[in-house]
Amino acid sequence: MKLTDLAKEGIEIRRQVPLSKYTFTKTGGPAEFLAFPQNETELKKLVVTTYNNKIPLTIIGNASNLIIRDGGISGLVIILTNMNQIKVQKTKVIAQAGATIVDTAFTAAGSCLSGLEFAAGIPGSVGGAVFMNAGAYGGETCNTIENVKVLTRSGEIKNYSRKDMKFSYRHSLVQETGDIVLEATFALKNDVKSRILADMNYLNALRKYKQPLEYPSCGSVFKRPAGHYVGPMIIQAGLQGKQIGGAQDSTKHAGFIVNKGNATATDYLDLIHLIQKRIKSQFGLDLHTEVRIIGKPKD
Structure with missing residues (x-):
């Protein structure tokens, strides 16, 4: 069975859908194929079909703690928001x-x-x-x-x-x-x-009061290193408010990166890498991302 066969069974599968419509950052490239299963039966059919046909499969929930690169995602992307009982x-x-x-x-x-x-x-x-x-x-x-x-x-x-x-x-x-x-x-x-x-x-x-909820963001970007707090380190490194393209390290909470308008995933990633490099240089610490980063770079 192929994905086209599932469509004939009434499981809607869309093609080339911009995932920026669904991510909390409002960034991200297209899904090659996208499905919203209504129940476990539909989900299982989709998953087994990708498994048997060696089609790449990506599962997304509410896309709140996620950055999808600007090249999008190959294969099938499944968003589970309809399975919400x-x-x-x-x-x-x-x-x-x-x-x-x-x-x-x-x-x-x-x-x-x-x-x-x-x-x-x-x-x-x-x-x-x-x-x-x-x-x-x-x-x-x-x-x-x-x-x-x-x-x-x-x-x-x-x-x-x-x-x-x-x-x-x-x-x-x-x-x-x-x-x-x-x-x-x-x-x-x-x-x-x-x-x-x-x-x-x-x-x-x-x-x-503490978080920049007025702008699109992926929440807290970095994991907290033992014995340290990320926000104060970013402030001490002089990067709070730093902006690359449409992505800005929040002036309200330095541990957040917000979309100030028309940001791309590449803007987000460039700012993340700058922060990681500066924190490593100034504090000798490796900052690891809490946010999941998936997908392909844009060609």
Whole structure:
């Protein structure tokens, strides 16, 4: 079976779609093929077809912590945002990979379940949060995970426990295996709804105060080196406010790079490399990106 056969079955597959329409930076080249599966059955057909035909496959969640190079992505790109169901079962919340972690956190709060307050303002999907072990304000995704359901590239369904997932700082097992997160089960605790919502509202107010949410960005760009904070180092290196093309190191939070207008992915990457070079020279530290960088350079 080929991708064209799947289209005949009613699975919509688009060609040469600019991915800048979907990334939070508003940058990125085209997907050779692009699909938005509606359910696990469609997703499995797409994944197995690419596997059997040796077609490159890229999975994208909410594209919030992502830079796609200006040359775009070869093969099939799958965006999971239509697979976004969230269910509550007693003290557990089960969310599909395409659901936003924000919606998942507020669904939990609505059922008087505590544990996901830290995620109230994280713009990514559940799949992305699991993949990256996303965290904020002292909380991490791994702290509440009970089980992760995945699809292998060959079409096998597997279930991983929290221990199986090998979570660490911005890392999980599926980064190594290439497995596709289908859903995550969060084990939470009962609490008073008003208290949970108050904590979430406080963290969102803090985020709005500290972060440049008024511009497109990919969030915090760099991983934090042990014993150091990235923003202050960038400020000391004289790079806060530095702009290349349309990409600027934020004047509000130096750990963010924002799109001030018509930025390209190349602008972002050139600024990232400049910051890395300056921090290495001035502090002797290697800055590693937290943001995922994928795709091809533009010809």
